[in-house]
Amino acid sequence: MSDAVTRADRLAAVRGFILDRFLFSDDPSLLPDDQSLIEAGILDSMGALELIEFLEERFGVRIRDADVTPGALESVHRIVELVEARLAVDDG
Amino acid sequence: MAELAATAHLERLLAIDPDAEADRIAAWIRAQVRGLRRRGVVIGVSGGVDSAVTAALAARAVGVDRVFALLMPERESDPASTERGLEVVRRFGLAHAIVDITAPLEALGAYAARDAAIAEVVPGYGPGWRSKVVTRGPESGGFGQLALVTEDPNGHRREVRLDSRTQRAIVAATNCKQRVRKLVEYQHAERLHHAVAGTPNLLEYELGFFVRGGDGLADLKPIAHLYKSQVYRLAEALGVPASVRRARPSTDTYTLPQGQDEFHFVLDHRRLDLLLAGLRAGFSDAALLAATGLDPDRLAFLKDDIARKRALARELDRPALVPPPSSQAPGVGPSGRGPDRCDRTRDAPAGG
Structure with a gap:
């Protein structure tokens, strides 16, 4: 159960950051977890960089340059998967 | 489609009759300047092939005595760029002025702001060092991020990934160069009642290699429809000096030599x-x-x-965004519920 809570917390944190920084809002209905951030025109290269800085600080992970791809940052869901993959590496 | 046929087809697409195209563009420039009710054309001449071709076309369009060229070096410009720019204005017989923009850039704090930002990520950076910004990422599938290359006075180079704040500080300070040049161009354009010709080629225009309010600002952009190889064809036909045609396309914006391909185009x-x-x-x-x-x-x-x-x-x-008239969209104006994401793509031009 604790894993599910942790995943939900991470989703909320990432969603909250994107809503606040890029959409000037706190309304989660604007940003479903599988919404494409690229297709919606929310994320560009500067946004990607700011997002990575947030993830590194918030979750204490190191995101490699090679991870910063449109696919890996496609949606809130994919971003959290990236964070969890990096957390698993760090734990290992 | 057979491979050879594809290649041949592409080469046909890029083929151009340079003399006919020069005449066509010159007639177009003449019509635009007439329509704008201006008396001539002001052009910033950088020493590169694009501005040389644009200047030659403008001279063909409205006459050499109605084209005013501006050479606008600053303390970090390659002196060879100014030399090539002077070759261009002499070759085509253009009236010109050399306006050194170092002092306004210093007054704006542009050099100081850039160097302070760099020193935060590269300790020791200061006088005698050189630097440039390069694009990293898209080759390997990444988003395309900027990295900073520095070279100390002993010639030792290092490269660092730029955080978002430093990246913005460096770019904002550096873009002052293009924006101050545009200010000078419009100063002379208004003095002479001329139109300002921008000099982007198709690659720069279509892929956004320009500074908003800087080299992106102009009254007409006469070669924005020409591929770079077509610009070179025109350059040869128009008699642009060989030194200009042979020079490597450069931004001439950073203190280390920087090719356009490593900064923007990859x-x-x-x-x-x-x-x-x-x-x-x-x-x-x-x-x-x-x-x-x-x-x-x-x-x-x-x-x-x-x-x-x-x-x-x-x-x-794009032009500045403005709200619709309030009578046109009752109840849809600012409501405090945040932006409507659909607005971001509403004005995308067709066929983009």
Whole structure:
């Protein structure tokens, strides 16, 4: 159960950051977890960089340059998967 | 489509009759300047091939005595650029002025702001060092991020990834160069009642390689429809000095030599011409691969990169956004519920 809570917390944190920084809002209905951030025109290269800085600080992970791809940052869901993959590496 | 046929087709798309095209553009410039009710054309001449061709076309359009060229070096410009610019104005007999923009850039704090930002990420950076910004990422499928290359007074180079704040500080300070040059161009354009000609080629115009309010600002852009290889064809036909035609395309903006391909385009202009022409003509991936010699992974990444840069170019070039009249959209105005994301794509031009 604790894993599910942790995943939900991470989703909320990432969603909250994107809503606040890029959409000037706190309304989660604007940003479903599988919404494409690229297709919606929310994320560009500067946004990607700011997002990575947030993830590194918030979750204490190191995101490699090679991870910063449109696919890996496609949606809130994919971003959290990236964070969890990096957390698993760090734990290992 | 057979590979050879694809390549031949692309070469036909890029083929140009330089004399006929020069006449066509000159007639177009003449009509635009007449329509704008101006008396001539002001052009910033950088020493590069694009501004040289634009200047020659303007002279053909309205006469050499109605073209005013501006050479605007600053303390970090390559002296060879100014020399080549002077060759251009002499070759075409253009009235010109050399306006050194170092003092206004110093007054704006542009150099100091940039150097302070760099020193935060490269300890010890200061007088005697040189630097440039390069693009990293799209080759390997990444988003395309900027990195900073520095060289200390002993010639030792290092490269650091730029955080978002430092990146913005460096770019904002550096873009002052293009914006101050545009200010000078409009000062002279108003004094002479001339129009300002911008000098982007198709690659720069379509992929957003310009500064909003800087070199992106102009009354007309006479070669924005020409691929770089076509600009070179025109340069030769118009008699642009060989030194200009042979110079490597450079931004001449950072203190270390910086090619346009390492800053913005991430591909040499010859293959970028082929790739863009093929994409515009609706070529299949197989045909694009055959024509450009790229490998499939790189082609896929470049196509994504081009799509992003086209979107960037539209944002950089669009007029200021204004709200609709309140009577037109009752209840849809600012409501405090945050932005409607659909607005971000509403004004995308067709066919982009």
